[in-house]
Amino acid sequence: MQQSAFLPHQALAQLFDVLQRDGYTVVGPTAEQGAILYRQLDSVDQLPVGLVDHQAPGRYRLEQQAHGRYFDWVGTAQGLKPWLFTPEQPLMVAREVEGGLRFESVHENVPPTAVIGVRGCDLAALALQDKHFLQGEYPDPHYSTRREQLLLIAVNCHRSAATCFCVSTGDGPEVTGGADMVLDELDQGFWVRATSPRGSALLARLPTRPLPGWHKRRSKTLRKRARVQQRALPSRDLRTPLYQARDDETLWQSVADRCLTCGNCAAVCPTCFCSRVDEESPLDGGQSTQVRRWDTCFNDEHSYLVGHVVRKSAVHKYRQWLTHKLAIWHDQYDRSGCTGCGRCITWCPVGIDIVEEVQRLCTEVKAQEPHE
Ligand code: SF4
Ligand code: SF4
Helix, strand or coil: CCCEEEEEHHHHHHHHHHHHHCCCEEEEEEEECCEEEEEECCCHHHCCCCEEEEEECCEEEEEECCCCCCCCCCCCCCCCHHHHCCCEEEEEEEEEECCEEEEEECCCCCCCEEEEEECHHHHHHHHHHHHHHHCCCCCCHHHHHHHHCEEEEEECCCCCCCCCCHHHHCCCCCCCCCCCEEEEECCCEEEEEECCHHHHHHHCCCCCECCCHHHHHHHHHHHHHHCCCCCCCCCCCCHHHHHHHCCCHHHHHHHHHHCCCCCHHHHHCCCCCCEEEEEECCCCCCEEEEEEEECCCCCHHHHEECCEECCCCHHHHHHHHHHHHHHHHHHHHCCCCCCCCCHHHHCCCCCCCHHHHHHHHHHHHHHHCCCC
């Protein structure tokens, strides 16, 4: 069984051909509206060749460079979440029939989908969403249908954005599991490794050649470069300081003064999974559809309980988001809900930085502790 080889850039189109001949819908990165997004792709020409991204708090810019690499950008604006936990999901239709109502669950036909370009932090986020949607008491059939159809071709990051901190969460920059195939991009092509039986079968059909040792050494050097990150969470388990900070609202005021409660951070976060269910009826009232939609702890309605909005202020909303993500997840899912992708920092319209906020809270909580 072939496990690793060199695939020249010119042969990437053949990877697309093989996948499409096998009936896969190919999803991959492409530049759209000034950002790199995962979209359904027809050909390799739609990949963002030569583009690099520059990210900072509240800032994202693409720059065209002269090189011919396809995956030199760091992160897509959203991860895999919208492809599995879709922003809008019809769940059930109730129809008026003679003598009463008929209830029908919505079942979809989802084609096999191959996603190319997935990063380590996004695979870690996928594993977390799997825990939530598949491994609980009530597995989600819609997520499960999409998940079963997924083939994942990952790419190791050879750069880090200024917003990345996946080294401190243990989720990157290298892919450590969860993919079928992993690519390291070099100037002339890819070092390709099969990491599952499906990946091996795919690799065997590609026009690869053996990899001379220097390619491997060079890709290690490149990955070392991506490990140099400017941001880091103080610890992987932040339960102690965050539970201590929970009851002191003054500690949350400085971030609440800036937070617009827009919910962008939760929308781009690859692990956030909150939703609501809306009931939709056409004017003739003949049927009604239940639709699940993404929701966030920043919406008033999300904490509406028996005529009362429990979390109304920005202090309460931001505190809920951060404490759930970095502390309560440990109790629910045995690890933090953050994979260090940095999207919430980049796409926050006022540039609120989760790492800075955690560092500040930890310092202030420590300062309040009684001295011996
Ligand atoms: S909390 Fe922010 S950095 Fe962490 S996974 Fe979510 S979007 Fe990425
Ligand atoms: S932290 Fe930023 S992105 Fe999140 S709700 Fe507040 S303003 Fe919006």
